[in-house]
Amino acid sequence: MPTEFRSLPIPPPVLEGIESLGFKECTPIQEGTLPITLAGKDVAGQAQTGTGKTAAFLIALFSRLLKTEPSPSSKLSSPRAIVIAPTRELVIQIAREATLLGQKTPFNIQAVYGGIDYQKQRSMLAEGVDLLIGTPGRLIDYYKQKVYDLRRVEVLVIDEADRMFDMGFIADLRFMMRRLPPYHKRQSMLFSATLTQRVMELAYEHMNNPIKIEVSPEQITAEKVEQILFHVERTKKIPLLLGLLKRESWERVLIFVNTKNQGEVLANRLTEQGYPARAITGDLPQKQRMKALEQFKERKVPILVATDVASRGLHIEGVSLxxxxxxxxxxxxxxxxxxxTARAGAAGKALSLADEEYVMALEEIEEYIGQKIPVEWPEDDLFVQPKSIPHSERIQRTRPAHPPSRPTKGRPSSSRPRRSR
Structure with missing residues (x-):
């Protein structure tokens, strides 16, 4: 039987926040880490996004802050807890969940990240904050400007530590950790999709004898996801995708591609075929990425095409496919x-198209997840040929709404007459 939150020593204000979200029982990563972190010990946990690890560290963090008296304030803003995450989207998601879970607590929560609201974020941070959530670059930027200091930090959380290494943030992360209070004077929590040797070296270097909690890949892979694999020629992937979108029951679909160019092309092709879609890639400007995500979350655009870098940390309810x-x-x-998909215990489906270019990775994937992905061989009627789009309509769809004005032929009446030579 899963552990119920009420059976754990969680302060009433935090428990009220948990119950307001409809949560009663712990997920495996919460069940493994909360008894340790609520006792004030450090933990290094293996967990994917979507397994409840954000709530796991926020519940422990809020509980710790409610049980301890804050240190005397300094001249600078000085947060009591700090969460460091690798991407802007993940920072925004953590802040949103912190606001909901901490709604009955007195804590001031702020997120800082690159791309937007630089001066506004700076001013709010300077006014004071209890829980600070941010990306390494923006946190260091404000720290070096002496907008805040780190002397009062009681709780440190490092989220997606493996991605910190992959994205080249490890030097920035160590810069921050070396300026925190000593590891025995704070509580630290680290979460990572995999607890590799380099991740654990980071943990042992900057944490106080962290207890290692691992969830097996079989547990990490959502149990209620129905997985199906299609072997298909590369040239037939679009017709098969159109057929699957026609066959399956869905409201919102998240489609993954391996390159940004493929993402943009696929989103355009789907839109042309009557399936409105947006693409998010790593180099898309932040405002455009956030707009695309909001449109998808609000069901204004039913299909989102994403690369792995752009999608890291996405937390979107109701994605059934x-x-x-x-x-x-x-x-x-x-x-x-x-x-x-299949988040918070819901059911979902994952379809994979294995073509001749990428099929070589299949064996390693199946070995990692500990199972063979069921294969369905598509019948001819499952392939839907794309309808042709008139060339003039293609041009119209890509033309700017307000094309730049062109100069008229001949000399404008206001211009000077040309000098004779």
Whole structure:
């Protein structure tokens, strides 16, 4: 039987926040870490996004702050807890969940990240904050400007530590950790999709004898995800995808591709075929990425096409169908992708199209997840040929809403007459 939150020593204000979200029982990662973290000990936990690890560290964090008296304030803003995450989207998601879980607590919560609201974020941070959530670059930027200091930090959380290494943030992360109070004077929590040797070296270097909690890949892969694999020629992937979208029952679909160019092309093709879609890629400007995500969450756009880098940390409820248009070349990416559906105990489906370019990764993926992905051989009637779009209509769809004005032929009446030579 799963552990109920009420059976754990969680302060009433935090428990009220948990129950307001409709949660009663712990997920495996919460069940494994909360008894340790609520006792004030450090933990290094293996968990994917979508397994409840955000709530796991927030519940422990809020509980700790409610049980301890804050240190005397300094001249600078000085947070009592800090959460460091690798991407802007993940920072925004953590802050949103912290606001909901901490709604009955007195804590001031703020998120800082690159791309937007630089001066506004700076001013709010300077006014004081209890829980600070941010990306390494923006946190260091404000720290070096002496907008805040780290002398009062009681709780440190490092989220998605493996991705910190992958994205080249490890030097920035160590810069921050070396300026925190000593590890025995604070509580630290680290979460990572995999607890590799380099991740554990980081934990042992900057944490106080962390207890290692691992969830097996079988547990990490959502149990209620129905997985189906299609072997298909690369030239027939679009017709098969159109057929699957026609056959399956869905409201929102998340489609994964391996390259940004493929994402943009696929989103355009789907839109042309009557399936409105947006693409998010790593180099898309932040405002455009956030707009696309909001449109998807609000069901204004039913299909989102994403690369792995852009999708890291996505937390979107109600995604019943995930499609690996390109089979990922990293085994952990497969688990991460299909975990976008079947969240919070709901059922979901993950369809993967394995073509001749990417099929070589299949064996390693199946070995990692500990099972063979069921194969369905598509019948001819499952392939839907794309309808042709008139060339003039294609041009109209890509033309700017307000094309730049062109100069008129001849000399304007206001211009000077040309000098004779």
């Amino acid at each position: 995930v499609v690996n248009y390109d089979l990922p070349q990293d085994r952990e990416a497969y688990v991460h992708r299909i975990g976008r």
